[in-house]
Amino acid sequence: MKTFKGGQHIDGFKHLSREMAIKTLPLPSQVIIPLSQHTGAVCEPVVKKGDMVKTGTLIGTSDKLISSRIHASLSGVIKDILEYNHPILGQAQAVIIDSDGNDTLDSAIVKRTKIELLSKEQLLEIIKNAGIVGLGGAAFPAQVKLNPLKPVDTLLINGVECEPYLTCDYRLMLEHTNSILKGIVLMQKIIGVETVIIGIEEDKLEAIKLLRNKCVEKKYNIEIVCLKAKYPQGAEKQLIKAILDREVPSGKLPFDVGVIVSNVGTAFAVFEAVYNAKPLYERVVTVTGKCVKQPSNLKVRIGTRFKELLDFCQGFTQTPGKIIMGGPMMGMSQYTDDLPVIKGTSGILVLSQKEVQEFSQGADQSCIRCGRCVNICPVGMLPYALSLCVEMNKLDKAAQYNPFDCIECGACTYVCPAKRQILSGIRLIKAVTR
């Protein structure tokens, strides 16, 4: 079975939510839509306080190249535009919309016909207007990614979902198989490549079978590759290495080796945008963790408060220790549940106090040079050396260990028997030496 060097299988806890079909969350009465949900320039609001908006109306845009448009996820009145809690930035400008309860769709949202007549440029324009970003987590604007600066020969679709706990991509592959495949075919047309490969880990056999059957049935020229279950296989450079055995050089991007990697969620969003003219105003979020009474996969509007999702899952079984946006490895710890779901929110994970304690107790002891971090590092760095540079306060010496190659997967911190906060240190080095 194909895989990459380094990494390790991490107990996924995916059984908590993997059998839960995607449910649609009831419309919230208010949404908070941050104007910065993507990699790149922050959007400027195009609406003002008191304006009426419909579901799918454009509310934020930017004329910068790397940016993504933002749309209203409810119909109603703009209550205010102010600084609000943001799951990644802490605080950011956000548009607050009070729902009118009707969920009236914007007049632009009508089903398209004659999709096959659309040209590459038209499709890219549709994707740009729909504000689609990579839904794997980094939220990179899709119209930029699908229009690479160099010719590419392969489109890789990332159905790996190696992050523990998360199951939203898995459910999406099971329940919206046709839409995803149609979305992939559209992306294939935009990029103009022959080869399309979907990479899925071995623990999602049903998804692999289903996608293979559909591809045969619909005669799509799409290959589905089964990968060994290992973290961090979903990182794009590791996925390229695993499937194509091509190595993206240090400091380069996937298109430098002729590959574009896109998430299955993004493929679904592309399908919705092109076939249904629907901007990206909702996404599937996994709400999970031992603390959650009813772990679920929910289709929610962007801007819904975390609290409403957690309430819908019947609250907590015990006092929560930590609320994390995303998975346990790469997610961000949150200090409140009064936070909006953004485009990059793939999951909400609630850990119990006991689980948190297991990790924080006796943290940051001396490095014992066991080399586990070196073995697991998927990019072949020396994490312990960087960590020691931070400990010895010699950040200027860290440059020789190539800190910028780090993909911040957190595997080194996970395996460290001395519980050193290696990744935090590498992030610090990156921030200081940039």
Add this chain to the structure above:
Amino acid sequence: MKAIILGVMALSGLGLAFGVLLAWVSKKFHVQIDPRVEKVTELLPGVNCGACGFAGCSALAEALVADTAQLTACPVSGADSKKQIAQELGVCAVDLHNITPLAVVACNGGTRAKDKFKYQGLADCRVAVKTMGGPKNCKYACVGQGTCATVCPANAISMRADGIPLINPDLCVGCTKCVAVCPSNIIYMLEREKKVYIKCRSRDKGAQVMKNCKCGCIACMKCVKECPVKCISIVDNLAVIDHAKCINCQKCVAVCPTKCIAVL
């Protein structure tokens, strides 16, 4: 017997020849050495730490005598030896310690500043402030992870129990490393004779400051009104002292309701 006489004569001859040669060489290639270099080298600490940027103490001594280096270059030697070196060099020694500016901390919060969340990450202020906008409610506050204390080369900074760095004025050498490293920009340099400074950097409105810590500047204007030389003004909800005008009367310190004006 003959062999012994021969050996003695040969060696004496060689000795004489080399002696003459050496005498000639020492005259020919004589280097004038300033006798002060030796004395200054003796007065310097002699640990050859290289902190001055020269190869060692004697290299610094040569540079000092040649007037290409400043006496301040040596961070190790004390005021007394510096005075002696100055005498030797015929320059005027000023007690540097009283003229280098001193780093002061412009935050009064610490444990009194309310936490937004409990920070459990790497003990480094630069990481802490990047985490969800910092662990304190007040975005101008000291996050108390003590990075300034780690970088201080003079060991002048220690973390107080209430989470605010304490800078020992007797040890501070005015290197500004802590100023550069503090991600909240709350450490700044103050001339030593300017005794009074504001212990807050918050531009939040008074009501917000009262919610956040109760001990920051609430822009109440009391100090502005009290100041006899009108050197305090309120800029962006924060009192600012114009140190050029300040006469150190310390009347503002007495009236500040939140005790955020401090004396060195």
